[in-house]
Amino acid sequence: MIPAMAKIQFCVLFVLYIVIKCDSVNVDTISSDIKIKNVDRSIDISSQLVKITSKVTLENTGKVPVKTFLLAVEGTAKNNLAFIGAKDSSNKDLRLVETTVKGYDQVKFWRVELKDTINAGSTVVITTESVYTKALQPFPTAITQQEDQLVKYNGNLYFYSPYNVASQKTNVIINTKSVESFTKVKPFSQQDGTIVYGTYANIAPFSEKELNVHYKNNSPFLTVTRLERLIEVSHWGNIAVEEIIEIEHTGAKLKGPFSRYDYQQDHHSGPASVRSYKTLLPASASDVYYRDTNGNISTSNMKVKKDSVELDLRPRYPLFGGWRSHYTLGYNVPSYEYLYHSGNEYLLKMRAVDHVFDDMQIDELVTKVILPEGSTSIKVNFPFPVTRLPDSLHYTYLDTKGRPVISFTKKNVVENHIQDFQIRYTFPRLLMFQEPLLVVGFLYTLFLCVIIYVRLDFSIHKPEHPHKD
Template identity: 80%
Template sequence: MKPAMAKLEFCVFFLLYLAINSNSANVDNIASELKFKNVDRTIDVTSQLVKIVSKITLENTGKSPVKNFLLAVEASAKNNLAYIGAKDSNSKDLRILETTVKGYDYVKFWRVELKEALDAGTSLYVVTEAVFTKALLPFPTAITQQEVQLVKYIGNLYAYTPYYVTSQKTVVNIKTKTVEAFTKVKPFSQQEGSIIYGPYPNTGPFTEKELSVHYKNNSPFLTVTRLERLIEVSHWGNIAIEEVVEVEHTGAKLKGPFSRYDYQQDHHSGPASVRSYKTLLPASASDVYYRDTNGNISTSNMKVKKDSVEVELRPRYPLFGGWRTHYTLGYNVPSYEYLFHSGNDYLLKMRVIDHIFDDMQVDEVVTKVILPEGSVVSKLLIPYPVTRLPDSLHFTYLDTKGRPVIKFVKNNVVENHIQDFQIRYTFPRLLMFQEPLLVVGFLFALFLLVIIYVRLDFSIHKPEHHHKD
């Protein structure tokens, strides 16, 4: 065999080996020796989000230590899942990775890696949290200005898990006395603001039974359909942030006419509408502006707190179901709080998104980071999966080559995604003087031209000199 052919064959087998191993790393098996000894679930449906917190006692009934376990989300809910996480008994985050299980393509799985292996015959306490968006359906879908908003939640009565569950209990928090209907599977009880199910003993893996609750929910059903976040970095001490926000009220649509007179006179009018909401900015934010296509919006208040700047945003008109608004919010922050450097190496550490309003849900976040001209990006670190868009250039005053723009997109965002991203890049510090030198050079050339123009005589006729007799 020729050396070239042997080398080519070796490369092919090596790439095939890497492909097989990379795929197998994302495939897990359901450990039969694991079981959930006890599960206490709390399903919070008091806002527009569905938040499920599960307190799990994990037991190893096998003969060897176990280093991880699986979480699962049923097919009917996996498209609404925005965030999932796990913590140990000390409230420290556990590493969680999306995975698959052969034969269960319709189920979404995550592998939770334990801090320490769970020995045979021992138990471990963990807490998991899952947040779902658009899992509450307005029912009816349209209401008048005076009516309250009723919504319906449809979920699973049991914890959906690939393991056997010895005992489980579920509490549904609704914080209202107005309950039209709910699933009744004994044992259950209804208290003020909550419905308690269980305990239910001995449920098998992947057990499903519909849980339905139809109740009053007048909390703000606001959805940010698109958020474009622009971060412009300057090495002269400032970082400018501007957000273009598109908001829609996704609750029950307004049926019939809208009366502004009734709305202003009666505070109980439009109970499901949104008059205003509060946005939280960094504590060092300054020069805040809030405007829409018509210009600056003056109906807003700003309050400086110890750890944040609270901005109450009040749109030009209240938002009812199906109504939309579009606005721009901008501010500046000092770069020394977010930009760190050693020589020509720089690290930018900022949030992917800020707090827009309580229990926010964002369909799409487009983040653009404009770095100084001459920067070369070496690494982009984001704490969760995003879609990286092609880099581009941004030109502004005195730019010659253009400023590099890093862009990435994240869909289905909630408050749990308010985390930091990092960009590492290099920037020759001498380039900081490029723009001042360009200004100085331009002014020097201008003054030189003025001097030349004044000193030289460009007239066609020579001036006549008169001599005295």
């Protein structure tokens, strides 16, 4: 009887495992009805990021309407991919679902769901965007204080796709005339700050051809190695935001000594170094502070604009390749701009990460949201995949049970991830009076103890009063 029960349990567990695997992994096939009529591609490598924008004209050569198509990223580039997205001709975002194709284990695929079907014999124009981090390598890897920084880009000359491409053209944007070398595949032309490749015809699916560009790039190569963002929500009208930021210059390392005298006297000294950078805060930000382990950093400026607060952050020392800095940035914003409620139901909408500097790249982001004490039925909605960390409790003054903390983390973050997340929770409004009542009760008890202490007589014997004659 026992072996039979064991077999039944094994079969049930095996079926559940298969169901879970099938639900969690999408499997697609490459449609032979879809062809790419034309691709107009732009590769922007003028900053520390590689931004590729492609205007793709899809054609349905079959006999039935098509609702989806596949995007692909080659195996050599998928580890550097930070963001990928697609928009239709109306500039509306399309939904992307990560999927797999049998026989292409080294390729990363996304299924793009179109808002309108492509009828047989019709075409549609889609714009795709992808951002890659750490795809530009300094070469040489070390330079002196006076030298310019040279970097190498190694990519794919062709638009990588599971479909046949009838015609394509590529513009490589470098924004400099100082080019050491670049791949020369005819037809091509070099203009001011741009290298134009194509038009190339009849490119087979999954085609790859090496594209190399070696050029001058003195853009700030700053990487936030870790950013811990703390959001503390109060129902008394304020949301406190604090960011602990660890930053590193990941460009060509400094070779030889550093001369501060030359750096201050000659503005052309250290062309690849970072003297300062701009951080953007919400327009309603107030009580802004900027400090490191030594205290407040006064070498910074704040400019209030209509739609943001611009901070010109200047570290205590300039950042050269391999140098690091660590600082804390904090501010307050009014809760009515981000917190909505109906009765006891609340909705918090805030950014998972904010603008640190232009063309930023963040290795690790950790966001923690501290909700008011007594919050229950917490539900979280993220605009992109994240790793949810275990919930915890945070204790401050007058807390009894602790405030719930919702935490999540994400690797390889860029500006495209500056999006709102949502947290829904239930909070009985009567609990808002808990802390004031605790204060009143404490003061009442204190005054009562003082009154009792004054009125009681703790002496061993009473003093003798003199008798009157």
